[in-house]
Amino acid sequence: MKKKRGADIVVDVLIHEGVDTVFGLPGGAIMEVYDALFDAPFRNILTRHEQAACHMADGYARATGKVGVVIATSGPGATNLVTGLATAYMDSIPLVAITGQVPRHYIGTDAFQEADVIGITRPITKHNFLVTDIKDLPLILRQAFYIARTGRPGPVLVDIPKDITQQVAEYYIPSDEEVKESLPGYNPHVEGNPVQIKKAAELIRKATRPVLYVGGGAILSGAAEEVTKLARLTKIPVTTTNMGKGAFPETDPLSLHMLGMHGTYYANMAVYHSDLLIAVGSRFDDRVTGKISEFAPEAKIIHIDIDPASISKTITVDVPIVGDVKNVLQKLIKELEEKPVEWVAARENWLKQIQEWKEKHPLSYRKSDKIIKPQYVIEEIYNITNGDAIISAGVGQHQMWAAMFYKYSYPRQFLNSGGLGTMGFGFPASVGAKIGRPEKTVFAIEGDGSFIMNIQDLATAVQYRVPVKIAIINNGFLGMVRQWQQFFYDSRYASVCLSVQPDFVKLAESFGAVGLRATKPSEVREVLAKAMEINDRPVLIDFVVDREENVLPMVPAGKSYRDMILTPKQKGEAETMYLVG
């Protein structure tokens, strides 16, 4: 058996797991590991903040489908990971976080830079480990990767006391079988129940107004192809959550685009009037359902999900199928192909109705040639990138416009914090994505409020020459909160005005990136074209946009689709919002 330092064992396991990039920031308790990383045959990205490191690893994982790895020191290093881990946990993103801990004999003494990281991260990780014996180190690390990427994926944290990273011990890397056997209670359910699959097929054959409602689980299990095949085979229209974007091409006539709070009129109406809802890797989030009692009131529901706890959590379903989405869909498609129906005829009326909704109530906004409309910026980004870029967003109005006005056609193309809604996610995630997918154009579409939350990591993007493009939708407001205040708090704009801001162009330049600005609609294309030419460093574009533009449609929180706010209410105009019933 080989004999090595704990820190070198860590690196050995990372190599064994096929890791090609780690993100992080060193400190006392993790210095041994960093010393070992110095010679490691993979990229080691030094970030400026551990939260950004975590989001980068997350963006890398979302864009590539691999496990992201983040490294931090004990105490403040580890606590800085919290928001990043919670973000990944809510969206089921596979991450392994390695944190240093104070030496074992100091644990529990309030030692310098000590924090109960296991306790702090317990509710925001899929699992976490404190290594108490170097003998367990290789197995625990391998378990961490295995747990992170299998079943319903998620972040796993491994906390390693400093003395263990220094200790020298004999070791070997446990085999896959050993890893599985060492976790007797962990058996993700992959195969769907055949009886339930048959039942689902029967419902699909009988349905006259079916809708596919696709979430992030479809992307995570790599089932985009199956989703597309199922929809086209059975002529069922498809709506996705923002996490499910790209599981079905939004350019397809069957696409209803996004549903829910900021979903399209036609997606929400289709779900509302459906008689069969096929939920695929989606979890009936309240941003999707609104008022539960009025969510798809007439529909029978089929729910396919790898996580049994997701099923019937908020909505009772008729046909639950626990299993890997890809696996289940393959069987379901086979079942449907064996006993087909005249699909086109069966769906004719339904698709006609949907087409009518689409024509009457398309996604739209009031165009202007004087002031830049945020939606216009997104449309132009779509045009200049031929719809092929990876888009990463912050949280707020810009995120919703990025979801609405860019049409996504492949999985892992739209990265955003769907579950936790983390401002500060978009830009660092874009850096991770670009590092993982260098061949793609990667755009971070950011709000001025969101971007500033992890602005420091421009330095990282410059240092490693990561040529991401950052489009700031600069409205000088915490826009989404302002919108809520306008609609629901009598336009009392409490603490939403970002009245002091950096000059984003100069800021970019001071970091060594390129800074551009557009203040008039006529400049939008021009700056985008310039940005597309820069390929050796990040480029930031400050789009100074209409300050009080709103994201519409909108279903107010906790309300039903029938309460959808539709007509844009422009600043200073008397035009009232109206409700559709």
Next chain:
Amino acid sequence: MSEIKVLKERPQPEKKIGRHVITVKVQHNFGVLARITGLFAGRGYNIESLTVGRTHEPNIARITIVVEGDERVIEQIIKQLRKLIETLRVRNITDIPHIERELALIKIHTENDRTRDEIMRLVNIFRAKVVDVSTDTYTVEITGDEDKIEAFISLIKPFGIKEMARTGTLAMVRESATTKVIMGERFD
């Protein structure tokens, strides 16, 4: 084509609140109990009682959880418990014939000889045991299911309870019996 009218509301399941007994087998690892209690605390579930102890198998512990809630909450609790990596088995044994036991230590005020006699009489009837005596107290040990302990406490209360400690319920499925009531169980 005219729009389809949807009039119905999605039917909501009725909420039947009940007492449930859940047993959990876990790997007896560092921090596993915190994981379980954290799961309850973080989701706002109310635990009536929770007991943990090792089993005959090394590194396996058994937990009995008594919890009040409607079917949906109980189902979520069980699913969430199953999701924990260290969980080996979760069962809701409420409707399966099973044995429930709890241990209580009760320090009772003894006013005079007459109350001492009264208390001893009750102790004997309930097959409890006096485990400590002082000039003005008896400390009684009693085991049984929740009902038995509750019954004993209500009878002893008038004498004055100075201190009390209960373990919470332990439960185990019966292997052979097909009926719930076994001779002598209630006061055994």
